[in-house]
Amino acid sequence: MKQDxxxxxxxxxxxxxxxxxxxGELCGHGPxxxxxxxxxxxxxxxxxxxxSYYQYAAQLNERLTSEDQIAFMRTEREYLNxxxxxxxxxxxAYTIARQFLYDIFHKLFIQNLQNSTDQTLVAIANKAxxxxxxxxxxxxxxxxxxxxxxxxxxxKIQTAIDDLWxxxxxxxxxxxxxxxxxxxxxxxxxxLFKDTYYAQINSIxxxxxxxxxxxKWFQKGGKEGxxxxxxxYILSDLQYMQRTYPNMEW
Amino acid sequence: MTPKEPHIAPELYAxxxxxxxxxxxxxxxxxxxxxxxxxxxxxxxxxxxxxxxxSGCPAMDVIGDDIKSALAAAGYSATVELVLxxxxxxxxxxxxxxxALKKYGIAPPLTAEADKDVLLHGKRLVPCPQCKSTHTVLVxxxxxxACKALFKCLDCKxxxxxxxxxx
Ligand SMILES: [Zn+2]
Numbered sequence: 376m377k378q379d380x381x382x383x384x385x386x387x388x389x390x391x392x393x394x395x396x397x398x399g400e401l402c403g404h405g406p407x408x409x410x411x412x413x414x415x416x417x418x419x420x421x422x423x424x425x426x427s428y429y430q431y432a433a434q435l436n437e438r439l440t441s442e443d444q445i446a447f448m449r450t451e452r453e454y455l456n457x458x459x460x461x462x463x464x465x466x467x468a469y470t471i472a473r474q475f476l477y478d479i480f481h482k483l484f485i486q487n488l489q490n491s492t493d494q495t496l497v498a499i500a501n502k503a504x505x506x507x508x509x510x511x512x513x514x515x516x517x518x519x520x521x522x523x524x525x526x527x528x529x530x531k532i533q534t535a536i537d538d539l540w541x542x543x544x545x546x547x548x549x550x551x552x553x554x555x556x557x558x559x560x561x562x563x564x565x566x567l568f569k570d571t572y573y574a575q576i577n578s579i580x581x582x583x584x585x586x587x588x589x590x591k592w593f594q595k596g597g598k599e600g601x602x603x604x605x606x607x608y609i610l611s612d613l614q615y616m617q618r619t620y621p622n623m624e625w
Numbered sequence: 626m627t628p629k630e631p632h633i634a635p636e637l638y639a640x641x642x643x644x645x646x647x648x649x650x651x652x653x654x655x656x657x658x659x660x661x662x663x664x665x666x667x668x669x670x671x672x673x674x675x676x677x678x679x680s681g682c683p684a685m686d687v688i689g690d691d692i693k694s695a696l697a698a699a700g701y702s703a704t705v706e707l708v709l710x711x712x713x714x715x716x717x718x719x720x721x722x723x724x725a726l727k728k729y730g731i732a733p734p735l736t737a738e739a740d741k742d743v744l745l746h747g748k749r750l751v752p753c754p755q756c757k758s759t760h761t762v763l764v765x766x767x768x769x770x771a772c773k774a775l776f777k778c779l780d781c782k783x784x785x786x787x788x789x790x791x792x
Contacts, residue, residue, distance in 0.1 A: 409765035410765075412765065412767050412775075413765060413766060416767040416770070419679075419683070419771055420680055420681045423680030423681025424681070426680070494710075498709040498710035501710060501711070501712045502677075502680050502709050502710075502713075505712065505791050512744070512766065513766050
């Protein structure tokens with residue numbers, strides 16, 4: 376049971392870690408000072424939440440017994456994040472589209488996690504919900520601004536949404552372990568808000584004068600540790616210091 | 626959720642009040658509302674519980690260290706624990722804390738309702754800490770730290786931070 380909960384926590388937290396890492400890449404490279412600071416602040420929130428999750432997970436695992444070990448000492452196949460969050464910052468439109476498609480899910484997920492029977496997860500969710508609401512506001516505003524902006528911004532954000540759409544369904548994939556945690560009352564049954572998710576996305580895309588993609592071809596694999604070609608590069612950046620100077624601390 | 630008054634041993638209060646938030650040095654951690662309890666056991670050993678303003682607040686580690694050294698200087702050994710629940714809210718910033726923020730050039734949080742009107746509907750309600758004009762606009766939802774938004778004053782033209790309401 377301990378191991379199941381450990382795996383379940385990673386399934387939540389790894390999304391935050393990898394998305395936080397992606398947003399962190401923009402530090403000093405954002406398209407404007409304000410968006411640069413916003414993206415890195417969101418990254419900081421996500422990484423702060425990750426620390427709480429990993430500290431909890433570290434108490435449940437035999438091999439990886441600290442938050443740093445969990446973050447830095449796993450191989451690619453052991454990361455359980457969805458494919459969406461590892462997609463690159465191709466341009467600002469992709470950064471915002473990725474954030475938007477994740478934030479809408481993240482907020483619904485955290486709202487439901489507040490009803491878990493696991494009190495540590497509830498405490499983390501109660502803290503995170505306020506932060507995630509700000510993230511969603513930020514990315515939704517930008518979707519509208521870019522979609523309802525110039526012809527060029529409209530085209531770029533539409534392309535990004537179309538390209539990343541294929542990764543949305545995986546957010547709702549339930550692994551056998553997820554199913555078990557839902558039965559135990561600790562996990563979140565994402566099936567319950569899948570329709571709400573797509574309805575909220577659709578409504579904001581409408582406001583942004585953007586088309587909701589109709590494609591039903593969806594990618595998956597991340598939740599089982601099978602990642603896209605980008606993942607290895609992210610990890611080599613992320614793990615570099617810890618692999619070069621084992622057990623280093625700040 | 627109605628936050629319980631933090632339980633602070635009276636003899637520790639003055640010591641803890643001297644520790645400031647490293648990112649807002651004019652603000653004591655007591656005025657910030659991040660200290661949730663401070664107790665002394667029968668062996669004169671102190672346990673302090675602090676709660677982060679935001680999950681990723683990088684100041685927490687520094688605050689923990691500062692608390693330990695302030696207590697050590699007063700002759701106490703101490704442990705500092707981080708607690709997440711109940712989650713911190715801007716309501717826990719004291720009146721003195723709000724005054725200190727304003728004096729430092731940071732607009733203190735408005736009520737939750739007014740905050741929403743400002744950040745969502747672009748209403749002009751945040752008074753400029755320099756000239757008090759409410760002729761101010763939001764520049765970015767995220768300011769110099771995650772807990773602040775960036776504003777500018779259209780009258781005196783100064784940019785300033787607004788401490789976002791967190792409920
Ligand atoms: Zn002014």
